[in-house]
Amino acid sequence: MPLTPSSPILKVALPVPLRQVFDYLAVETDIKPAPGMRVQVPFGRRQMVGVIIALADDSQIAPEKLARAISYPDGAETVISDELAGLLN
Numbered sequence: 278m279p280l281t282p283s284s285p286i287l288k289v290a291l292p293v294p295l296r297q298v299f300d301y302l303a304v305e306t307d308i309k310p311a312p313g314m315r316v317q318v319p320f321g322r323r324q325m326v327g328v329i330i331a332l333a334d335d336s337q338i339a340p341e342k343l344a345r346a347i348s349y350p351d352g353a354e355t356v357i358s359d360e361l362a363g364l365l366n
Contacts, residue, residue: 284303284305285303285310285333286301286332288330289327289328290327290328290330291320291327299318301316301345302346303345304349305345308349310332310349311329312332312355314349314354315327316350317346317348318344318346319344328356
């Protein structure tokens with residue numbers, strides 16, 4: 278599926294021992310993703326819940342190789358403030 282302006286790339290912090298964020302395609306839903314929201318994503322052979330740190334228009338990874346996020350467990354509710362999300366980036 279091609280990227281459109283309505284499908285941003287999610288920069289997601291996951292609870293793994295790596296100091297980096299991971300890029301995912303947004304969930305295909307009516308919920309507009311925002312920094313501070315929790316998101317469920319595929320990670321290796323498992324699924325994990327992380328926090329959206331930022332939204333981007335592009336990635337260093339080719340769009341066809343990006344995995345799509347699975348869901349937003351809390352709907353459109355943010356669980357951390359923009360200020361705290363900025364510290365995680």
